[in-house]
Amino acid sequence: MPAVSVQNVTKRFGDTVAVENISFEIPEGEFVVLLGPSGAGKSTLLRILNGLTQPTEGTVHINDNPVTGRRSDVGMVFQMHYLVETMSAYRNALTGALSRVSLVESLTTQYERSDKLAALEALDTVGLLDEARQRAGSMSGGQKQRVGIARALVQRPNLLLADEPVASLDPKAAEEVMGYMKTAAHERDLTTVASLHQVNLAREFGERYIGLRDGQVVFDGGRDDLTMDVVDHIYYDDEEAGMVEAMG
Numbered sequence: 001m002p003a004v005s006v007q008n009v010t011k012r013f014g015d016t017v018a019v020e021n022i023s024f025e026i027p028e029g030e031f032v033v034l035l036g037p038s039g040a041g042k043s044t045l046l047r048i049l050n051g052l053t054q055p056t057e058g059t060v061h062i063n064d065n066p067v068t069g070r071r072s073d074v075g076m077v078f079q080m081h082y083l084v085e086t087m088s089a090y091r092n093a094l095t096g097a098l099s100r101v102s103l104v105e106s107l108t109t110q111y112e113r114s115d116k117l118a119a120l121e122a123l124d125t126v127g128l129l130d131e132a133r134q135r136a137g138s139m140s141g142g143q144k145q146r147v148g149i150a151r152a153l154v155q156r157p158n159l160l161l162a163d164e165p166v167a168s169l170d171p172k173a174a175e176e177v178m179g180y181m182k183t184a185a186h187e188r189d190l191t192t193v194a195s196l197h198q199v200n201l202a203r204e205f206g207e208r209y210i211g212l213r214d215g216q217v218v219f220d221g222g223r224d225d226l227t228m229d230v231v232d233h234i235y236y237d238d239e240e241a242g243m244v245e246a247m248g
């Protein structure tokens, strides 16, 4: 049974076709990178996987269960970390546990001991155990993003999604954050789908690549198949790709 199964998924917004007849399966534990130019449909696809957006056509299954709405077993890391800046890294990570409780419970939250341990474990995974008490607002962009990953891990997800998680970071911090995300995924055999704009990072951390263009899958393969020609094909139309080639 694949961890994720996407079958003939199309999403239209009025006349705009954001995602067109996409199908793929992801085995458990695979680290997939979504590539594609702006507007290719990456965020829409991630939101469909998370149940935040309903496809116009087609189906998505996670561990054989159809995705029909927001799922608590899908963790999400965003470009903007959305941390509570006045709270500590630990408290922020702990809020990942809220996805499993009802709204009423969350207002009077008494966290379980197992959740507190999970928060500390997750902070350890992202290399921030020593900074657990530090206020999120006083952390660097890379550290904040790592807290965001820890928070998603506390959710105990079956699937981890990341929408351009390092787009606002400098290259060194971006590489560090991706390294921690990969480690976290491997340690937990956690199926991961991350969209990335930086092809070099994608190459370094991805195991499989799904290239989107105009809402369609134009590439699905491993690192060895992700040649420069393939990257050009994903990002540029044929005329542009020819110009890029000619420029050397």
Ligand SMILES: Nc1ncnc2c1ncn2[C@@H]1O[C@H](COP(=O)(O)OP(=O)(O)OP(=O)(O)O)[C@@H](O)[C@H]1O
Binding pocket: 013, 016, 017, 018, 036, 037, 038, 039, 040, 041, 042, 043, 044, 045
């Ligand atoms: N809520 C919406 N309403 C209308 N159109 C939308 C909506 N969300 C996305 N779109 C359109 O769907 C297409 C795909 O957008 P999407 O944000 O998924 O692309 P993307 O690959 O994530 O782009 P980027 O890298 O810039 O984030 C675009 O044409 C976009 O304008």
